[in-house]
Amino acid sequence: MSFLAIDIGNTRLKWAQYASPQPGAALLAHGAVFLETIDELAEKEWRELAPPHSMLGCVVAGEAVRRRVEEQLELWDLTPRWVVSSPREAGLVNGYDHPARLGADRWVAMIGARGHVLARGPARPALVVMIGTAVTVDAIDREGHFLGGLILPGHGIMLRALESGTAGLRVPTGEVMPFPANTSDALTSGGTYAITGAIERMRRHLRERSQGEEPLVLITGGAGWKVAPYLDMPHELLESLIFDGLLNIQSHRLAL
């Protein structure tokens, strides 16, 4: 009963086919395409795929993109289903003022993260960091309540904003340095430390809220591996957090 998981971000669509809709199921195939090329999925990447039996996706790129992907899914006999953030799902409770306004990618990644927390032992607080087009840093307490989170520009958006908002900043990528001494290094380091600084701050908030207990810090997203080396705290890089969340949700829904 193979299962297709789809994550449509603001830059790329990522997909993964699993042997079944269960956490830990075998990964059969996966891929990623830029949103500019999603209209070719059925005739290219998905053409040779064994037909999936079910699918679940999460999309933050808007209605129009979602509809274009649904057209590609017509290749198979599937009902397209997309996660909408809700007050509670798969054991996680949503503390957003308006739960449905929380980005579906954040909600799904947190559900994936909660699964990892519980699989590792006694429940503990968790920080879920997604580093993609935008960066989000979301806090979950020991009981599985999403408390709130930060949204900040990703590295690429930060650099483009600086380029368009100043006269003198248009330089190649530099290196991350403690004391950057040229413009390229200053920009690259500034972007990286803006992200790690936000993570450190939220970790502090969550630790204080949790009577000093250290949260499990989970990092995901296309640029997670670039930022993780500069993060001064124990953490784990899990590329598949959104897919893990989609597997969790689908298996919970089937069990209801």
Ligand SMILES: Nc1ncnc2c1ncn2[C@@H]1O[C@H](COP(=O)(O)OP(=O)(O)OP(=O)(O)O)[C@@H](O)[C@H]1O
């Ligand atoms: N050195 C860096 N550090 C952090 N982020 C970077 C760095 N270089 C590039 N980036 C940004 O990381 C983002 C990663 O893009 P990528 O498409 O891999 O992420 P993604 O998780 O697929 O995004 P989305 O899900 O939003 O589509 C790009 O938007 C780019 O701006």
Ligand SMILES: CC(C)(CO)[C@@H](O)C(=O)NCCC(=O)O
């Ligand atoms: C913040 C992003 C862009 C991160 O991908 C996405 O989750 C989103 O569009 N969220 C909607 C707004 C919110 O989460 O409050």
Ligand SMILES: [K+]
């Ligand atoms: K994303």
